[in-house]
Amino acid sequence: MSQARPLSLITGASAGIGTAFARALAARGHDVVLTARRTERLETLATELRTTHGINATVITNDLADPHAVEQVCQTLDERGLQVDWLINNAGYGVPGRFDQVDWPVHADFFRVLMTAPTELAWRLIRGMRERRYGRIVNVASLAGHVPGTAGHTLYAASKAYMIKFSQSLALENKAVGVHACALCPGFTKSEFHDVTGTRSMMNKLPAYMWQTAEQVVQEGIDAVERGDAVYVTGRFNRAVKSLFKLMPDRMALTLSAKQSKRYRTQDKR
Structure with missing residues (x-):
């Protein structure tokens, strides 16, 4: 590592798992780069981390749904001479509703935020990690990537399954040079996620x-x-669920998934 302290870039740092990653890594002595759309929240968090842990906290406001967002973030890093040692690809959300009832631009933005942007960030930053022979990439996936897809969040499980396979390949390609990649797969997590999707009451x-x-x-x-x-x-609990679905015949797993998904999704329009 060429910097006095390791530097962590966290996407979706303004809430939930992203904020928790920023606090945990700052507590370990990392400088942090915080990215998300909500500048005020990022600035508040950055001030907290500087005050509490004495580290450097940089805020880069961006919307990863913008096709040029990742390039702009990396350009800012280069201009400031910042080399990323830990990449936390955390930004994400769900799009509730039946697939055909959601406008295509909404789906396109979802793909960019949950799949294209984290993949591009890894591509742009992993070369420096390999050269320095040190790096950590955490792709926040989900238990949903291990179980059958459900109605009402058509693309969510698919996107998380992609992140799992992508992480496995990155890990195999780079572990020998000191770069570790991991797909982190939580289940239900206390955050704003379900407020955004309108399923909090369920x-x-x-x-x-x-x-x-x-x-x-x-x-x-x-x-x-x-x-x-x-x-x-x-x-x-989540590891038990993963193991259970892995052992089930596909037809049984799909049937169980369909029954359970009704407990935590809004009803479709007919």
Whole structure:
């Protein structure tokens, strides 16, 4: 590492898992670059981290749905002489509703934020990591990437399955040069995610044992990528769910998924 302290870039840092990653990595002595759309939240978090941990916190406001966002972020990093050692690809959201009832531009933005942007960030930053023979990439995926897709969030599980396979390949290609990649796969996590998708009231009916805090998810994720795990599912309950679906015949798994998904999605328009 060429810098006095390791530098972590966290996307979607303004809330939830992203904020928890920023706090956890700052507590480990990392300088941080915080990116998201909400400048005020990022600036508040940056001030907190500087004051609490004495580290450097840089804010870059951007919208990853913009096709040029990643290039602009990396250009800003280059201009400031910042070399990223840890990349946390966390930005994401869900698009509720039946596939054909959502306008295509909404789906296109979703693809850019959850798949294209994190892939491009990894592509642009991993070369420097390889040259320095040190790097960590955490792609925040989901338990949803391991189980059958559900109605009402048509692209979500598909995008997370992509991130899992992408992370596995990155891990295989780069582990020998000191660069670890990990797909972090949480289940239900206490954050703003379900407020954004309008499913908070339904989520509140789920039992407490199904939930983790963002802080728990992040700590498990940091430990996993340091160990060199290419894929890691957080929480005992979530790992049990993954194992259960893996053992089931496909038809049975799809039937069970269809029944359970009705508990936490809004109803379609007919």
